[in-house]
Amino acid sequence: MLSANIQAGSSTRRYSDYATRSWSHVLPAGGKRTSLDAIAQLAGEHDIVGLQETDPGSWRSGFTNQTHYLAERAGFDYWSHQPNRRVGSVASSANGLLSRLEPVEVVDHSLPGRIAGRGVLLGHFGNGREGLTVAVAHLSLGAQSRKVQLDFIAELLQDHPNAVLMGDFNCVIDRPEMAHLFRSTRLQPPACAVHTFPSWKPQRAIDHILVTDTLRCEGLRAVPAAFSDHLALSVNLEVPESALQR
Template sequence: MSSSQPEARSRLNVLSCNILAGGSIKRYREYVTHSWKHVLPTGKRANLDGLAGILPEFDLVALQEADAGSLRSGFLNQTEYLAENAGFPFWTHQPNRKVAKVSASSNGLLSRLKPTEVLDYPLPGRIRGRGVLWVRFGSGQHSLVVLVAHLSLGTQARAHQLGYITELLEGHPHALLLGDLNTSIESPELRNLFARTSLQLPETAPLTFPSWAPARAIDHILATSTLKIETLRTLPHLVSDHLPIAATVELPISLDAQAHAADAHPSEKIASA
């Protein structure tokens, strides 16, 4: 291939979703009138089954506010459950905030590609319980790094957390940042992230919150300059108070080939280092 020819590329279908531990909110007043549902498993498995029905079209699914097994989920690991029911061969999760036996929030990743490395990083903040899940596919300079994060509500804490994520991205030119970042694409803290990394400002920022009347774009799929987001869209409200956000990501074929190199096994948990 001559240097004037475009590089061969491949595609990944990617989804990111804050699943609210399988709960579903359809209007603001339900935060109060249905508050009991936040601590009991009522209806949550059926909601997850509905979500699992749309996941097979995706290669990577990033989850935020998945329950790792507590009272509110019926002691069900929701990341594992979705992996098994949607036919994903690999899954991993990062439990972040446990409140007695009532809740166990976590980030999660479902994958059709076998990760070569999984790391858990707690994020800085005055209140503990936020983290970023760091996953590598392939090896060396052609590896793809995927970060799954759920950031704080406070501006100052969020800025510190994005500064930390900036450090995690260093030396990784092919990367995706997926998650509920709790801030708009125009915010100073995200503008600073774009200035300090090769993550690119997306052409569009679909509105994701609240799910019943979307008015804010706070869930994001961000890619470095070597990758290309071909489509970026939201999916219908099935679960949570956020809309899922989906993208088709174009990437150098060398990344994709390495990531697919290993044999898959049914719903295999990939543990963090």
């Protein structure tokens, strides 16, 4: 599995780029296609990929649905996206899911929060309650908004024993707002913190792949997602065969 905040293919290699390259977040130039091709190569090494900050087709992406583009370039038969925030026709942001396995169902939910524009995308594999559920989310910057969002996600996942929640949480794992998620679901804190932000000098573990206690994961590592300001997370996941039976 892979979780990657791809920053819509934009390049940020130092803090000053947030100011000097801010134009790349609203214009279609800036080497985005080259960046997407590098992300596609990384994604192609995985079976299930969760994306954050992928552009579903606006001015800055050259009206390219970046999730679809990555699915085609990386050879994924199944893909879905969840547009969340749009700034006119200039820029838009989405969660995305790429999979080599055919999902039984894909559902998207808007997340609560002080400012609208966040969501969680759920892919269900296998049949019934015992099937594998994969959730992709991008949480808010504010702690109070994150709390209500995590409470909402906990309610969605509390009856799913084989579940994965991955994405950009914008917080470290031991924040108080994370506690209810672990109390209300079978999701487990990671065995170790893997720093993902900023990508050029990782100091904070704010991107996570969380799995329930029924699943076994190993080899969690951070890898570059082209020139995004976040490193991606890659993990090997062992899933019970029964969870994938259709």
